[in-house]
Amino acid sequence: xxxxxxxxxxxxxxxxxxxxxxxxxxxxxxxxxxxxxxxxxxxxxxxxxxxxxxxxxxxxxxxxxxxxxxxxxxxxxxxxxxxxxxxxxxxxxxxxxxxxxxxxxxxxxxxxxxxxxxxxxxxxxxxxxxxxxxxxxxxxxxxxxxxxxxxxxxxxxxxxxxxxxxxxxxxxxxxxxxxxxxxxxxxxxxxxxxxxxxxxxxxxxxxxxxxxxxxxxxxxxxxxxxxxxxxxxxxxxxxxxxxxxxxxxxxxxxxxxxxxxxxxxxxxxxxxxxxxxxxxxxxxxxxxxxxxxxxxxxxxxxxxxxxxxxxxxxxxxxxxxxxxxxxxxxxxxxxxxxxxxxxxxxxxxxxxxxxxxxxxxxxxxxxxxxxxxxxxxxxxxxxxxxxxxxxxxxxxxxxxxxxxxxxxxxxxxxxxxxxxxxxxxxxxxxxxxxxxxxxxxxxxxxxxxxxxxxxxxxxxxxxxxxxxxxxxxxxxxxxxxxxxxxxxxxxxxxxxxxxxxxxxxxxxxxxxxxxxxxxxxxxx
Numbered sequence: 001x002x003x004x005x006x007x008x009x010x011x012x013x014x015x016x017x018x019x020x021x022x023x024x025x026x027x028x029x030x031x032x033x034x035x036x037x038x039x040x041x042x043x044x045x046x047x048x049x050x051x052x053x054x055x056x057x058x059x060x061x062x063x064x065x066x067x068x069x070x071x072x073x074x075x076x077x078x079x080x081x082x083x084x085x086x087x088x089x090x091x092x093x094x095x096x097x098x099x100x101x102x103x104x105x106x107x108x109x110x111x112x113x114x115x116x117x118x119x120x121x122x123x124x125x126x127x128x129x130x131x132x133x134x135x136x137x138x139x140x141x142x143x144x145x146x147x148x149x150x151x152x153x154x155x156x157x158x159x160x161x162x163x164x165x166x167x168x169x170x171x172x173x174x175x176x177x178x179x180x181x182x183x184x185x186x187x188x189x190x191x192x193x194x195x196x197x198x199x200x201x202x203x204x205x206x207x208x209x210x211x212x213x214x215x216x217x218x219x220x221x222x223x224x225x226x227x228x229x230x231x232x233x234x235x236x237x238x239x240x241x242x243x244x245x246x247x248x249x250x251x252x253x254x255x256x257x258x259x260x261x262x263x264x265x266x267x268x269x270x271x272x273x274x275x276x277x278x279x280x281x282x283x284x285x286x287x288x289x290x291x292x293x294x295x296x297x298x299x300x301x302x303x304x305x306x307x308x309x310x311x312x313x314x315x316x317x318x319x320x321x322x323x324x325x326x327x328x329x330x331x332x333x334x335x336x337x338x339x340x341x342x343x344x345x346x347x348x349x350x351x352x353x354x355x356x357x358x359x360x361x362x363x364x365x366x367x368x369x370x371x372x373x374x375x376x377x378x379x380x381x382x383x384x385x386x387x388x389x390x391x392x393x394x395x396x397x398x399x400x401x402x403x404x405x406x407x408x409x410x411x412x413x414x415x416x417x418x419x420x421x422x423x424x425x426x427x428x429x430x431x432x433x434x435x436x437x438x439x440x441x442x443x444x445x446x447x448x449x450x451x452x453x454x455x456x457x458x459x460x461x462x463x464x465x466x467x468x469x470x471x472x473x474x475x476x477x478x479x480x481x482x483x484x485x486x487x488x489x490x491x492x493x494x495x496x497x498x499x500x501x502x503x504x505x506x507x508x509x510x511x512x513x514x515x516x517x518x519x520x521x522x523x524x
Contacts, residue, residue, distance in 0.1 A: 096114070096151065096154055096155065096158065097114065098110065098146050098147060098151060100113040100114055101113075101146050104145050104146050104147055104148075105143045105144065105145060105146075106146070107123075107127050107130075107144040107145075107146055107149070107150055108120055108123045108124050108127050110146050110150065111123045111127075111150070111166065111169065114166075115163070115166045117166075122170075126169060126170055126173040127144060127173070129173040129174055130144060130149075130169070130173035130174065130176060130177035131143065131144050131177070132174075133173070133174035133175075133177045133178065134149065134177040134178075134179070137178060137179055137180075138179060144177065149177055149179075150169075152182055153165065153168075153169075153176060153181055153182055156182060156185065157213075160203055160206060160207055161207040164207060164210075167210055168210055168213045171210055171214070172210070172211075172213060172214040172217075174218075175213060175214045175216075175217040175218055176213070178217050180217065181213075181217050184216045184217045184220055185206075185213060185216050185217075187216075187220070188212065188216040188220060188223060188224075189202050189206070191224055191227070192205070192227065195227055195228070195231050195238070196231070196237075196238045197238045197241070197242070198238070201238065201242050204242075205242065205245065208246065208249075209245065209246075209249045209252060211249065211252055211253060212252065215252060215253070222255060222256070223252070225256045225257075226251070226252070226254075226256050226260075227241070229256045229260070229261075230244070234274060234278055235274075236278065240278075240282055243282060244281065244282055244285050247285045248285030248286055248288060248289070250288075250289055251285065251288055254288070260288060262292055263287075263288055263290070263292060263295070264277060264281075264288075266292055266295050266296070266299075267280070267281075267287075267314070267317065269310065270299070270310050270311065270313050270314030270317060271310055271311040271314040272314045272317065272318065276318055277317075279318075280317055280318060280321035281321070283321050284321035284322050284324075284325065286325060287321050287324050287325065290324055290325065294328070295324060297328055298324065298326075298328055298331065299313055301328060301331060301332065302316075302331075302355075305335070306335055306348075306351065306352050306355055307348060307349070307352045308352055308355070308356050312352075312356045313356075315356070316356055319359070320359055320362070322362060323359075323361065323362070326361050326362055330361065331361050333365055334360060334361050334363075334365055334368065335351065335355060335361075337365055337368070337369075338351045338354060338355070338360075339351045344372060344383070344386075344387075345383055345387075346387060346390070347387075350387060350390065350391055353390075353391070353394050354390055354394045354397075356394075357394040357395065358390075358394040358395050358396075358397065358398065359395055359398055360397055360398070368397055371397050371400065371401070371402075372386070372397065374401060374402050375401070378402070379401070379422075379425075380422065381422075381425075385426060388426065389425060389426060389429045392428075392429050392430075393429040393430055393432075393433070395433070396429055396432075399432050399433070401432065405436075406432060408436055409431070409432060409434075409436050409440065412436060412440060412441065412444075413431065416441075416444060417444060417454065417455065417457075418454075419457070424457065428457050428458065430460070430461065431457060431460065434460050436493060437490075437493040437494055439460060440460065441490060441493040442482055442485060442486070442490060443455055443459060443460060443467065445485055445489065445490065446467075446471060446478070446481070446482070446485075447459070447471075449481065449485075450471045450472070450473050450478075450481075451471065
C-alpha cells in the first residue's frame with residue numbers, strides 16, 4: 001500500500017521534475033553540517049519561474065502542468081527525482097558507525113550502541129515490530145539489515161536533527177522499516193515545496209512533528225489532501241498553515257473529508273464566512289478537535305435555553321474562539337446563576353445579552369460572584385443598578401475593579417476630573433474600559449489645553465482622528481503637544497497600568513472611525 005501511494009505521489013510530481021530539468025542546470029550542493037529535505041538554493045529558481053507558474057512557488061496552472069506532463073517520462077525513479085528536487089542527502093555522517101553491530105543483521109546491537117541506550121529491551125521490541133512490517137511488504141526478507149533497512153534512513157534523519165533517527169524508529173517502527181520510507185518522505189517534502197512552503201519550514205515541520213514520518217508512508221494521499229484543502233480550498237498562506245500545524249499538530253492526523261470539513265461546516269452554519277471561521281481557528285486551533293456532537297449540544301443550549309440566535313453564537317466565536325472549548329456543564333452553571341433569583345437575577349433578555357457579549361463563561365463562577373459582591377459591598381450598587389450598568393456594558397464583570405489599575409482610573413475620575421463616580425459609572429460605564437495613560441489622562445489634558453474646558457467623557461469613545469478634529473487642531477501640532485506632555489506633566493501617569501504606552505496622532509492615519517467605541521483589550 002505504501003509503495004502504491006508513493007508511486008502516485010511520484011507520478012504527480014513527474015511534471016515538476018520535467019520542468020525543473022528544462023529550467024536550470026543543477027550545480028553540486030555544498031557540504032553542510034545540517035540539511036533540509038529541500039535545498040535552500042532552489043529559492044532562487046522560484047524567482048525565475050516561467051510564465052504559468054504562480055508566485056510563491058504554488059502549483060502551476062492546469063495548462064502548463066499538462067504540457068510539462070506530456071513532455072515528461074511516465075515516471076522517474078526515486079533517486080533521479082530526488083536529485084532533481086535536491087532531496088538527496090549528504091555523505092553519511094562520520095559518527096554513524098555500522099561497525100557497532102557484530103554483523104549486518106544485528107540491528108538491536110547497532111542501535112543500542114549507536115544511541116547509547118540504557119537497555120536492549122528498548123530496541124528489541126521495536127525491531128520485532130519493524131521486521132513484521134518489512135516481511136509484510138517483502139515476504140522473502142528473513143531479517144532486518146543495518147545497511148539496507150536502517151542506515152539509509154538514519155543518514156537522512158540525523159542530517160535533519162541529531163537523535164531524530166532513533167525517535168522515528170522508536171515511535172513508528174513499522175513505517176521506518178518500509179522499503180519505500182525514504183522515497184515517501186522525500187516525495188512529501190517535494191509536494192510541500194511545490195505548494196509554496198519554504199525548505200526551512202519543511203524541515204521544521206518534519207523535525208517538530210514526527211508523526212509526518214508515519215503518515216508520509218502510511219497515508220500520503222490523506223496528507224496531500226490536507227495540504228491542498230488548507231491552501232487551495234481555504235486559501236491559507238503557507239505561514240498560516242505552519243502556524244496552524246505547529247499549534248495543533250493533531251490536524252495532521254484528521255481526515256479532511258470525514259472530520260475537518262464537517263467541523264468547519266458547523267462553524268459556517270453559525271453565519272460565519274470561511275475567512276472569519278479560519279481566523280478563529282488560527283487563533284485557537286484546538287477548535288478543530290471539538291467533536292460535532294459536543295459543538296451541536298453547546299449551540300443548542302445557547303439557542304434553546306438562552307434565546308441566542310445562531311448568528312449571535314457565531315459572533316461569540318469570532319470575538320473569542322475559545323468560547324467553543326468551554327464545557328457544557330460550566331456554561332450551564334454560570335448561565336443558571338446569572339438568571340437565578342438567588343444569583344444575579346438577570347431577566348432572560350439581559351442574561352442572553354450578557355452571555356452573548358460579556359465573555360463571562362470562561363471564568364469560574366466563584367470569580368464572577370466575587371466581582372458582583374465587590375460592586376455591591378464596596379461600590380455601593382444595588383442589584384437593579386448593577387443590572388442597568390450591565391445593560392450598557394455587558395462586559396462589565398470582565399474587569400476586576402478592585403485591582404489597582406481600575407482604582408487608579410476611579411481616583412482620576414474623582415480627583416482630576418472631579419466627577420461623581422457613581423453617576424458616571426451608571427451613565428457611562430465604558431469609562432472603565434479605557435487606558436488611563438493611553439487615553440483618559442492625555443485627552444483630559446488636551447481638552448484643557450486646546451478647549452480650555454473639562455473633557456466630556458463621551459469624547460473618550462472617539463477615534464484618534466475624530467478627537468483631534470473635535471479639538472480643531474492640526475494633527476502635527478497635536479502630536480508635538482502630546483509628546484511634550486508625556487515628557488512633562490503626563491510623565492506621572494506613565495507608570496499606571498504597567499507603563500503601557502498611549503496612542504498618538506499617528507493613529508489618525510490608520511482609518512479609525514469617528515464615534516467608534518475603542519474598548520481596551522484586557523489581559524485577564
